[in-house]
Amino acid sequence: MITINEGSVTIEVPDFSKVSSRAPVFYNPVMEFNRDVSVLAVQAFQRILDREISVADTFSGSGIRAIRYLVEVDGVSEAAANDINPLAVKCIEHNSELNSVSPLVSREDAAIFLRGNPGRFDVIDVDPFGTPAPFMDSAAASARNRSLLAVTATDTSGLCGTYIKPCLRKYSARPLKTEYCHETGLRILAGFTAMNLARYSKGASFLLSHSSQHYMRIYAHVRRGARRADETLKNIGYILHCFSCLHHEDVRGVPEDRKCPLCGAKMDAAGPLWLGDLHDEKFIGSMMAEAKNKSLNKSEDVLKLLKTCIGEVGMPPGFYDVHEICSKLGVSAPPLMDVMGGLGEAGFRVSRTHIRPTGIKTDAGVREIEEIIMDLHGSRS
Ligand SMILES: C[S@@+](CC[C@H](N)C(=O)[O-])C[C@H]1O[C@@H](n2cnc3c(N)ncnc32)[C@H](O)[C@@H]1O
Ligand SMILES: [Zn+2]
Known part of the structure; x- marks a missing residue:
């Protein structure tokens, strides 16, 4: 057995030589960051509901999520830990005893499991191997009014467009391999979640969404009501991208064949996907405040992510990669802060993105960014 200390819990898992879905019981130390973020998100959500809450860890593995929610989050009175693997179930029981908690195993x-427990949980955590797509219908059916639906996807090669067909098969969406393809992937996952919920007359807004390491994670706030579902669907659309000049734009509804307004080249489309906000500023602020009361090993990295995500709120979908633009222009890249400063001075909104250190989100177009980069070069020489 291997002993693991995460947050405020200690668990044991059978010895494994490498992290793999073939391990007797799955535990991935790299996902500690994901679980630390989840603990803060569940806590911030519990503060919104302001009462005792119940949580479902539907792909529990070692039981670590359910156990951490029970031990580390105030106001979690009930947690279910479900897994299809009999060895995992034994492991969950053992680890629960080790931490003196009693999830429903x-x-x-x-x-x-989700179909058998409709409307039962305030938080549903979906953390499968690879794609969550086959489980999203049941999760959407089960999610109660005013609940949190947290979903992980590790099939990023499909969502980001390295492979197109798996994304079409799983999410009925076309990905596009651009410099901001991880954001497109995140938006495809969010859009897919919203469309699944709409089928059950439920609406969604996103409290936090991030693409980190090898996975994507979204936190949807689910609200019942056909009108809410209709409003939610207004945020579904496409991103059109011009590979010739790097211009991109978003369109709600189905796009027509379209030429780039800047250079006339034919534009490619990604979607359907979520065009609305991927985060809620107040919610993330509450997560950051909660971090002070928790003992998280990855606290510093988590706070860095949350701070950058707050900056993204209200910014347009997609981003520009300053290095990519500079290489098209054939010039060296000026410091990112100088480009951002130039855009700010010119009256544009501008922020960084958590997805790429060289990316900027802005309401300026690619031509305006090019101009600022060339101005910076002019003023240097
Ligand atoms: C990525 S692991 C879960 C990791 C865990 N949530 C954590 O944070 O450590 C996926 C788990 O799903 C389980 N699993 C696979 N297919 C399943 C299914 N159809 N229903 C329920 N559990 C399943 C596997 O046994 C495995 O433990
Ligand atoms: Zn163009």
Whole structure:
């Protein structure tokens, strides 16, 4: 057995030589960051509801999420830990005892578990191997009014457009391999979640969404009501991208064949995807405040992510990579802060993106960014 200390819990998992879905019980130390963020998100959500809450860890593995929610989050009175693997179930029972908590342990296919417990949980955590797509219908059906639906996807090669067909198959969406393809992937996952919920007359807004390491994670606030679902669907659309000049724009509804307004080249489309905000400023602020009361090993990295995500709120979908623009212009890249400063002075809104250190989100177009870069070069020489 291997002993693991995460947050305020200690668990044991059977020895594994490498992190793999073939391990007897799955535990990935790299995902500690994801779990630290989740603990803060569940806590911030519990503060919104301001009462005792119940949480479902539907793909529990070692039980670490359910156990951490029970031990580390104030106001979690009930947690379910479900996994289809009988060894995982044994491991969850062992680790629960080790931490003196008693989650409701079950061994079911997650889709059946969710269908069998409609409207029961305030938080549903979906953390499968690879794609969550086959489970999203059941998660959407099960999610109660005013609940949190947290979803992880590790099939990033499809969502980001390295492979197109898997994304079409799983999410009925076309990805596009651009410099901001991780954001497009995140928006495809968010859009897919919203469309699944709409089928059950439920609306969604996103409290936090991030693409980190090898996975994507979204936190949807689910609200019941056909009108809410209709309003939510207004945020579904496409991003059009010009590979010739790097211009991009978003369109709500189905796009027509379109030429780039800047250079006339044919534009490619990604979607359907979520065009609305991926985060809620107040919610992230509350997560940051909660971090002070928790003992998280990844606290510094988590706060850095949350701070950058707050800056993204209200900014347009997609971003520009300053290095990519400079290489098209054939000039060296000026400091990012200088480009951002130039855009700010010219009256544009501008922020960084958590997805790429060389990316900037702005309401300026690619031509305006090029101009500022060339001005910076002019003033230097
Ligand atoms: C990525 S791991 C979960 C990791 C865990 N949530 C954590 O944070 O450490 C996916 C888990 O899903 C389980 N699993 C696979 N297919 C399943 C299904 N259809 N229903 C329920 N559990 C399933 C696997 O046994 C595995 O433990
Ligand atoms: Zn163009």
